[in-house]
Amino acid sequence: MSENVxxxxxxxxKISFVPYWFILPAVILLxxxxxxxxxxxxxxxxxxxxxTVKESHFVGFKNYKTILADPVFWISVKNTLVYTIISVFFxxxxxxxxxxxxxxxxxxxxxxxLLRVCFIMPxxxxxxxxxxxxxxxxxxxxxxxxxxxxxxxxxxxxxWLSEVKTAMPSLIFINIWSGYPYFMVxxxxxxxxxxxxxxxxxxxxxxxxxxxxxxxTLPQLKPVMLSxxxxxxxxxxxxxxxxxxxxxxxxITATEVLGSYIYxxxxxxxxxxxxxxxSVIILLMSIxxxxxxxxxxxxxxx
Amino acid sequence: MAGSLHSIKKxxxxxxxxxxxxxIISLIYVMFPIVWMFVTSIKSNSEIFAVPQTFIPRQGTxxxxxxxxxxxxxxxxxxxxxxxxxxxxxxxxxxxxxAGYAFSRYEFPGKKxxxxxxxxxxxxxxxALMIPFFGMxxxxxxxxxxxxxxxxSMVFTLPYGILMMTGYFNSIPKALDEAVxxxxxxxxxxxxxxxxxxxxxxxxxxxxxxxxxTWNEYLYALTLTKSTEMRTVPVGIQLLMGEHAYVxxxxxxxxxxxxxxxxLIFLCCQKYFLAGMTxxxxxx
Numbered sequence: 059m060s061e062n063v064x065x066x067x068x069x070x071x072k073i074s075f076v077p078y079w080f081i082l083p084a085v086i087l088l089x090x091x092x093x094x095x096x097x098x099x100x101x102x103x104x105x106x107x108x109x110t111v112k113e114s115h116f117v118g119f120k121n122y123k124t125i126l127a128d129p130v131f132w133i134s135v136k137n138t139l140v141y142t143i144i145s146v147f148f149x150x151x152x153x154x155x156x157x158x159x160x161x162x163x164x165x166x167x168x169x170x171x172l173l174r175v176c177f178i179m180p181x182x183x184x185x186x187x188x189x190x191x192x193x194x195x196x197x198x199x200x201x202x203x204x205x206x207x208x209x210x211x212x213x214x215x216x217x218w219l220s221e222v223k224t225a226m227p228s229l230i231f232i233n234i235w236s237g238y239p240y241f242m243v244x245x246x247x248x249x250x251x252x253x254x255x256x257x258x259x260x261x262x263x264x265x266x267x268x269x270x271x272x273x274x275t276l277p278q279l280k281p282v283m284l285s286x287x288x289x290x291x292x293x294x295x296x297x298x299x300x301x302x303x304x305x306x307x308x309x310i311t312a313t314e315v316l317g318s319y320i321y322x323x324x325x326x327x328x329x330x331x332x333x334x335x336x337s338v339i340i341l342l343m344s345i346x347x348x349x350x351x352x353x354x355x356x357x358x359x360x
Numbered sequence: 361m362a363g364s365l366h367s368i369k370k371x372x373x374x375x376x377x378x379x380x381x382x383x384i385i386s387l388i389y390v391m392f393p394i395v396w397m398f399v400t401s402i403k404s405n406s407e408i409f410a411v412p413q414t415f416i417p418r419q420g421t422x423x424x425x426x427x428x429x430x431x432x433x434x435x436x437x438x439x440x441x442x443x444x445x446x447x448x449x450x451x452x453x454x455x456x457x458x459a460g461y462a463f464s465r466y467e468f469p470g471k472k473x474x475x476x477x478x479x480x481x482x483x484x485x486x487x488a489l490m491i492p493f494f495g496m497x498x499x500x501x502x503x504x505x506x507x508x509x510x511x512x513s514m515v516f517t518l519p520y521g522i523l524m525m526t527g528y529f530n531s532i533p534k535a536l537d538e539a540v541x542x543x544x545x546x547x548x549x550x551x552x553x554x555x556x557x558x559x560x561x562x563x564x565x566x567x568x569x570x571x572x573x574t575w576n577e578y579l580y581a582l583t584l585t586k587s588t589e590m591r592t593v594p595v596g597i598q599l600l601m602g603e604h605a606y607v608x609x610x611x612x613x614x615x616x617x618x619x620x621x622x623x624l625i626f627l628c629c630q631k632y633f634l635a636g637m638t639x640x641x642x643x644x
Binding site for chain 1: 375376379382383386387389390391393394396397400408409411412413454455456458459461462463465466468471474477478479480481482483484485486487488489490491492493494495496511512514515518519522547551572575576578579582583593594595597598601608611612615618619622623626627630634
């Protein structure tokens with residue numbers, strides 16, 4: 059018996075570096091693809107004329123000052139926030155509504171299966187396909203204007219994506235359409251995890267459907283909801299592809315978001331230094347959000 | 361008594377009607393754009409904005425699809441996307457399985473640090489890495505190649521894959537490994553011959569999700585390639601838009617074709633796909 063323990067101890071000592079071999083490829087890749095680039099972008103943000111010119115010089119916080127003094131930067135911050143907050147709010151509402159719909163006993167289960175597939179569909183489409191599809195629908199001669207004017211709701215054709223007033227709301231609408239399924243699927247999984255006897259007990263106590271929703275469903279969903287809201291905020295803030303393939307940030311700066319702002323700084327005017335400074339700012343914003351996300355996760359685990 | 365039963369039946373029926381209306385409205389909201397994409401793809405280009413608009417094409421035509429299938433540039437977009445997505449999926453799975461095994465089965469100094477790093481990388485926005493990646497890829501002389509896309513896509517599929525695989529391995533009791541150990545199997549054999557086969561559902565879920573994530577990748581595909589031959593589907597479709605701004609039926613045909621691979625994977629592996637999708641939030 060004691061011999062057995064001894065050999066296993068020796069074995070354990072002998073193989074103690076084994077896990078390092080197993081994580082080695084992952085660690086190397088993450089250092090090359092994550093740590094090194096992050097250090098590089100921070101370094102770039104304190105230098106001038108990076109990438110375009112061979113010799114660049116340390117300029118301190120100059121790039122940051124340039125960015126923070128640029129009114130377009132602040133417009134893009136505001137637009138990103140508006141876009142993100144409204145989108146996430148409606149992702150949550152629609153996701154919750156659809157999840158509840160798919161969880162009722164009133165719909166036969168074969169129909170539910172079909173509905174679930176349909177409801178996830180928008181999420182399956184690639185962003186650029188979503189963008190082109192909605193450019194077709196929202197075209198001044200497109201189907202939406204056609205339907206609205208036939209119903210007598212509109213007298214002049216609206217160019218939804220190229221008018222200052224309607225461009226941002228249109229983008230938000232498109233994003234809501236393509237982004238709610240993540241909430242729906244996650245909430246549905248959480249709904250199915252709520253023990254049935256909670257509801258039975260409530261029925262015995264004489265609660266109606268609405269009361270059950272307020273006192274059982276919502277509190278049970280709260281932890282999951284909190285963490286997907288944080289995740290969705292982090293994801294939606296990254297918006298670039300949708301803006302870039304519909305409005306390009308225009309008209310004027312109506313739909314300029316941080317993503318398109320940085321892209322333009324880098325590739326349209328080749329100012330990689332200030333673009334790096336802006337990248338570091340968006341990185342810091344994401345880190346703050348992710349700290350909140352980790353906190354929300356901890357609350358759930360407790 | 362009979363009266364109240366009657367009224368319960370009545371409210372139930374009303375609820376059903378209400379629900380039906382809700383379902384129909386939701387379906388129109390969700391499905392109309394997708395149906396419209398398909399309908400437009402089989403219209404002739406002159407019919408697309410013609411008034412009155414038609415919901416069923418007057419004359420269905422596969423002309424747009426023919427154009428796509430006879431254009432080697434367009435087919436190239438699909439080929440590129442397939443190559444990049446498959447390569448990233450395989451590489452991500454191999455590296456994640458190895459790392460997940462270590463995280464799940466061993467305690468070692470530095471584990472917490474690496475784990476924290478893996479979790480936090482998920483919060484980094486892709487745009488923040490765009491500029492350093494550009495510099496790096498040019499320096500490595502792989503700018504405008506598929507290698508650039510394969511390498512950079514892994515930065516976001518890898519952390520996800522590692523966390524997924526660690527979670528799956530954790531759900532398999534460690535005691536079961538001992539049986540293989542008794543047979544004289546080393547750590548690599550335990551991982552490869554025992555854990556991998558038993559975790560196949562988890563591996564499929566991770567793989568499916570990785571494939572779709574890569575298939576949809578846009579920012580790096582846009583900035584790290586330049587020539588038309590190296591473009592992937594998401595960027596290629598957009599290029600088509602620039603060149604033929606008004607050939608809507610062709611663009612919709614490309615969109616339909618571009619969605620089919622992901623749709624097929626989704627329909628075939630729905631269970632795994634949903635597991636992958638919810639893993640981030642439901643599992644902790």
